[in-house]
Amino acid sequence: MSSPRNSTSSTSATTEGYASRPGGAQAELLAEVNKHESERNLGLVWAELRNYQQGIMPAGPGARELTEFFARIDGKLAADDPGTPKVQAADRDVLNLMTKRAATLHLGTSNYCWFTDPSRALCLKLAGTPAADKPLIGMCDSARCPQATHHPRHRPVWAEHAENTKTFLGQLGPTRKTERKRLETEYGRAVRVLERIDEAAVAGEPR
Template sequence: MATTEGYAARPGGHQAAFLAEVQAEEEAEHTRLTAAAYESYRQRELPSGRGTRDLIAAFRAVDEELAAHETQHPVLTDDRRLERLLKTRAETLHVGAANYCWFTDPKRALCLTLAGTPDATEPLIGMCDSARCPQATHHPQHRQTWADQAKNTQEVFLGNPRLAPLERRRAQDAYDRAMRIVDAIDAASTGLNSEGTDSGQ
């Protein structure tokens, strides 16, 4: 279908409708994930990573708007209003395999800096170095990915006695970094660390 419509150049056909449905589902999922992150914040289960401070500041602004609204209209506050308040932040969310990217400023996106494309309108999520990017956060659902990386690095590389010294050093660095992120996620999710704690350096 996509190939046929591509040749026929039929705007508004099934392909366009399908892409619109996909985009709508992505937007709904990003809103759901942002609302879940906000609810975790309300429960003092904080994210970790360099983007934490900005995310918490955005959530506090939502708190203030909700509080002001409840004072004026105590009966009218509902989940739909919360979703509307979180919409702007949800629109910046890009989901990575092991982190969230809150893409609010292209010039602060490490992936774009490394790629030499600071004016791009979307992050290069596949190039994300979430341990160093100031717009990335790690949440409890990302813990297993980092724990698995640490375990695999330890078993496959550090457990190999024939590994060259330089490769062993690289593997050790990768293991240490993954474990720092795991520890930061654990500390943040229990409220033990301060906001904005760097989880990857």
């Protein structure tokens, strides 16, 4: 596994205990969980838009696409001229776009997954299920997937992963050549992810 300790969404675990309850309790709970997740995701997308506006850019293979999306939203917001009748429609347009983007967001421990196109999902390719309608977060390889982004909030997980990998490397005996090579690759990848997060965090000019 190339990404540190990714885990699946909490939805399945949370709802497990309700599966056998009568009276549609499970459906009700699921609807509530979905609503909660949609609101949380929308909040996260707004937070990342604010980061973008302050010059804190996303990193990772999907960073460019996300940055372009934020530039589009930012342009629409900047074009708003308070007091004109067009503003309400423009606000609705922005909210619509942000909500759509939030609906694609899945949370990995070490990355955001913007699941906009199953055919581009590396996890699905690896699993041989390219048409699935959900990402396999547990198989996420965010350093290589075009739908993944890394943000400063993911830094501690990558830093810990790099540190642990370095420790394992130090403990390997001289005969463990294959394992050493694997861990060196993993360590190098973690360090590069950290470097990109740090570079991106100071890449933009605050607006």
